[in-house]
Amino acid sequence: MTQLALIRSDAGTAKPTAAEFFAGIGLVRLGLEDAGFKVIWSNDIEPDKKEMYVRHFNDPEGTHTYKRGDIADVRGPQMVDELSLAWASFPCTDLSLAGARRGLAGSESGTFWHFVRVLREMGDRKPPVVALENVVGLATSHGGEDLAAAIRALNDLDYSVDVLTLDARRFVPQSRPRLFLVGALEPPADEPVPNSELRPDWLQAPFGDPGLRTHRALLPAPPPPKTTGLTELADKLPPDSELWWDDQRQAAFVSSLSPIQAERLETLRKGRKISRRTAYRRTRAGKPTWEIRPDDISGCLRTARGGSSKQAVVEAGQGKVRVRWMTPREYAKLMGAADYRLDGLRTNQALFGFGDAVCVPVVAWLGREYLMPLVRGELRSAESPRLAVVGA
Incomplete structure (x- = not known):
């Protein structure tokens, strides 16, 4: 296997090294380091996110590099040596259902190709394992062609690719399904029976494509999805907190509810216990309206760019x-990331940073159960991995 890149911790134990592209505020780093990696290089274009990252981690000089700027300006020869893992959470804007669905040809999600270029420019120095994260819309973008193109691009760099999905609600009370691609220069053997929790039917197309080199690592089942937890997780604010909306604004909220939504709120109001739900502002038939989630979990957090992307707490x-x-x-x-440092940050800066990030325990689970064993060569090797059929 490609030589494992290690770094010594203060305790003298060896840790595989990792780089995080599109690092944002560093939540991937938190998850990877929880799984035993040492993140030594990061990149992102947003200055506000870098400010949050630097404030939180406060790395001693010389122990970590944060290259702030466009990934188009990152060059493979300038990358750190002997990486074990490269992680890329490239922008989802052109792949999300909320976007224009331009796919990997879009100006933002198309930055994926710069990540591939950097790996290519690294040559023999490229890491033995890569991991990519994005919205599940990548699986269906342009009829599945964008996902196939992404896999094919990694195949061209000698990576076999696994594809799986995980929802943050398996770890926290937030519905946040995401797609993960794991590339390996030396892939493990396929699982004998496909795991429908990680690779459901709608994600099977790449594995049946003879023109792609793929693998399905045998992994444990993730925790079951949460159905409750928001009521306990939410901040317990006193009734006189200035954060509560005034009577006029609250009346406007209630008046916008559909009959079904109004009935849902009335049921909660009459409850013997305090409940907390999230609500999104939508436009229905050209009119603004609020919709309250029926369950005790949050909807998917988004970047705070416009009122419809922000969630209210009821x-x-x-x-x-x-x-x-x-x-x-x-x-x-x-x-x-309950312990993340928030002091001194603007509210929208913080909401933007977290809404555009990756859930920490999802990364930690993937790191512990898959990426770390893969990097260390602890997963059963494939006896005869399938070969890519380029141009088929």
Whole structure:
């Protein structure tokens, strides 16, 4: 196997090294380091995200490099040596259902090709394992052609590719399904029976494509999806907190509800216990309206760019109803980063940073159960990996 790149920790134990492209505020780093990696290089274009990253990690000089700027300006020969893993959470804008679905040809999601270029420019120095994360829309973008193109590009660099999906609600009370591609220069053997939790039917097309080199690592089942937890996780604010909306704004919220939504709120209001739900502002038939989630988990956190992307918290029960915007601390907790440093940050800066990030325990689970064993050569090797059929 390609020589494992290691770095000695203070305790003298060897840790595989990792680089994170499109690093944002460093939540991938938190997950990878929880799994035993040492992240030594990061890149992102957003100055506000770098500010959050640097403030939180406060790395001693010389121990970590954060290259702030466009990935188009990153060059393979300038990359750090002997990486074990490269992670890329490239922008989802052109792949999301909320976007224009331009796919990998879009100006933002198309930055994937620069990540591939950097790997190519690294030559024999490229890491033995790569991991990519994006929205599940990548699987269906342009009829599955974008996903196939991404796999083919990694195949051209000698990586076999696994594809799986994980939802953050398996670890935190937030619905946040994501797609993961894991590339390996020396892939493990396929699992004998496909795991439908990680690779459901809608994700099987790449594995049946003879023109792609793929593998399906045998992994344990992830935790079951959560159905509750937001009520306990949400901030417990006093009734006189200035964050609660005033009577006029709350009345406008209630008046916008459809009959079904109004009935849902009334049921919560009459409850003997306090419940907390999230709500999104939508446009239905040209009119703004609010919709309250029926379950005790959050909807998918998004970047705070416009009112429709922000979630409100509805607190109801014991005859009372209160409404407010979700706080940065709640964003942090829903992303599995409750201890993230938030002091001194602007509210929208924090919401943007967390809404555009990867849930920490998802990364940690993938790191512990898959990436670390793969990097260390602890997964059963494939006896005769399938060959890529280029141009088929």
